[in-house]
Amino acid sequence: MKGIEELLRQHPFVRGLEDGIITLIAGCAKNVAFQANEYVFREGDAADEFYLIRHGTVALEMFVPGQGPFTFLTVKNGEILGANWLIPPYRSSFDARAVELTRAIAFDGKCLRDKCESDHHVGYEMMKRFIPPLVERLRTARLQNVELCDDGKHQRQ
Amino acid sequence: MVSLEIAADGSDNPLSRFRPGQFNMLYAFGIGEIPISISGDPASTDRITHTVRSVGPVSAALAKLKRGDHVGIRGPFGSSWPVDEAAGCDVLLIAGGIGLVPLRPVLYHLLKHRETYGRVALLYGARTRDDLLYRPELDTWRRTPNFQVRVTLDRAGRDWVGDVGYVTGLLPKVRFDPVDTIAMICGPEVMIRSTALALLDIGVAATQIFISLERNMKCAVGFCGRCQLGSHFICKDGPVYRYDRVHDLLAIREL
Numbered sequence: 001m002k003g004i005e006e007l008l009r010q011h012p013f014v015r016g017l018e019d020g021i022i023t024l025i026a027g028c029a030k031n032v033a034f035q036a037n038e039y040v041f042r043e044g045d046a047a048d049e050f051y052l053i054r055h056g057t058v059a060l061e062m063f064v065p066g067q068g069p070f071t072f073l074t075v076k077n078g079e080i081l082g083a084n085w086l087i088p089p090y091r092s093s094f095d096a097r098a099v100e101l102t103r104a105i106a107f108d109g110k111c112l113r114d115k116c117e118s119d120h121h122v123g124y125e126m127m128k129r130f131i132p133p134l135v136e137r138l139r140t141a142r143l144q145n146v147e148l149c150d151d152g153k154h155q156r157q
Numbered sequence: 158m159v160s161l162e163i164a165a166d167g168s169d170n171p172l173s174r175f176r177p178g179q180f181n182m183l184y185a186f187g188i189g190e191i192p193i194s195i196s197g198d199p200a201s202t203d204r205i206t207h208t209v210r211s212v213g214p215v216s217a218a219l220a221k222l223k224r225g226d227h228v229g230i231r232g233p234f235g236s237s238w239p240v241d242e243a244a245g246c247d248v249l250l251i252a253g254g255i256g257l258v259p260l261r262p263v264l265y266h267l268l269k270h271r272e273t274y275g276r277v278a279l280l281y282g283a284r285t286r287d288d289l290l291y292r293p294e295l296d297t298w299r300r301t302p303n304f305q306v307r308v309t310l311d312r313a314g315r316d317w318v319g320d321v322g323y324v325t326g327l328l329p330k331v332r333f334d335p336v337d338t339i340a341m342i343c344g345p346e347v348m349i350r351s352t353a354l355a356l357l358d359i360g361v362a363a364t365q366i367f368i369s370l371e372r373n374m375k376c377a378v379g380f381c382g383r384c385q386l387g388s389h390f391i392c393k394d395g396p397v398y399r400y401d402r403v404h405d406l407l408a409i410r411e412l
Contacts, residue, residue, distance in 0.1 A: 071313045072311075
């Protein structure tokens with residue numbers, strides 16, 4: 001059975017990260033699995049953890065009264081899940097539900113925050129890996145929003 | 158959305174000899190004329206297919222046509238997707254919403270001449286499951302060997318088990334060689350711009366990216382100037398352009 005550090009080294013999130021930092025952050029990590037339809041976290045939950053998806057698919061959902069839950073993004077192998085562990089009050093703002101059997105590396109948010117706080121180089125390396133996917137998700141959400149405002153009255157169809 | 162099949166009387170009818178990406182002007186008698194992309198098989202000579210979304214008076218009238226009704230048609234007009242130039246290359250088709258309509262003839266051509274091309278992928282983004290076009294065919298294409306099909310929705314219910322997110326998020330999920338790929342993009346212009354940039358970022362050259370542009374067309378033969386983009390008449394010089402030839406113009410908001 002592979003140790004958590006070995007599993008972590010196989011994830012694209014740590015690509016290019018110094019060995020010492022990988023070993024350091026592995027101390028905050030554990031291996032987890034979610035069955036299909038199991039919630040990884042729910043809206044309003046304490047955002048104690050974030051996840052590196054190793055295998056599977058997680059649907060990010062919001063519940064709309066009268067309509068039910070709808071998915072606004074799916075997160076798959078090699079991607080990160082959860083950013084609210086970074087920002088007070090550390091509370092999840094949507095549901096995350098495993099669509100299929102999903103294996104992930106879960107990080108204790110407070111443990112990692114403490115390590116980033118005590119060594120800002122570690123913190124900067126973490127930010128360099130967290131910010132690009134978050135900015136990309138923000139950018140694509142904007143594009144989707146702009147296209148929704150398009151009334152679709154293109155003349156040529 | 159409605160697909161209209163118009164009977165053509167054989168291969169000597171110029172209307173049935175279109176190239177993928179071209180459009181016809183369809184005339185709903187007494188109401189008006191609009192450009193509609195040809196969405197059928199370019200190898201089919203007995204019928205010409207258009208897919209129409211009812212959004213205005215003319216398209217609404219076209220969408221209500223019944224079997225045996227008459228419609229005015231002139232064409233085909235405009236430039237086409239580079240299906241011949243793509244021979245031997247990987248081919249990436251990227252469609253947003255009704256942008257799949259002008260790309261469907263390319264899909265038919267690729268399927269018919271599969272051995273001529275390298276890896277082939279269709280990336281298709283739609284708002285919801287109900288907005289997906291050609292659903293039975295999408296399922297068929299998905300099951301076709303050596304044919305990568307990825308579909309993503311902007312939002313979905315629990316009945317959807319596929320991807321949810323923006324269409325560019327599908328790029329890492331298909332196999333192609335950026336250096337040897339011809340990409341064809343069709344959809345809202347915001348989507349075209351962002352997708353072209355995403356392709357440039359991963360190493361697809363601007364000369365290998367083709368886009369289909371949309372402006373208000375009227376005459377379809379480059380006289381009236383309604384569809385002018387800089388020095389281009391989109392009805393005549395376009396609608397399909399190599400990206401490097403127009404990307405500067407796309408940045409000029411006054412156009």
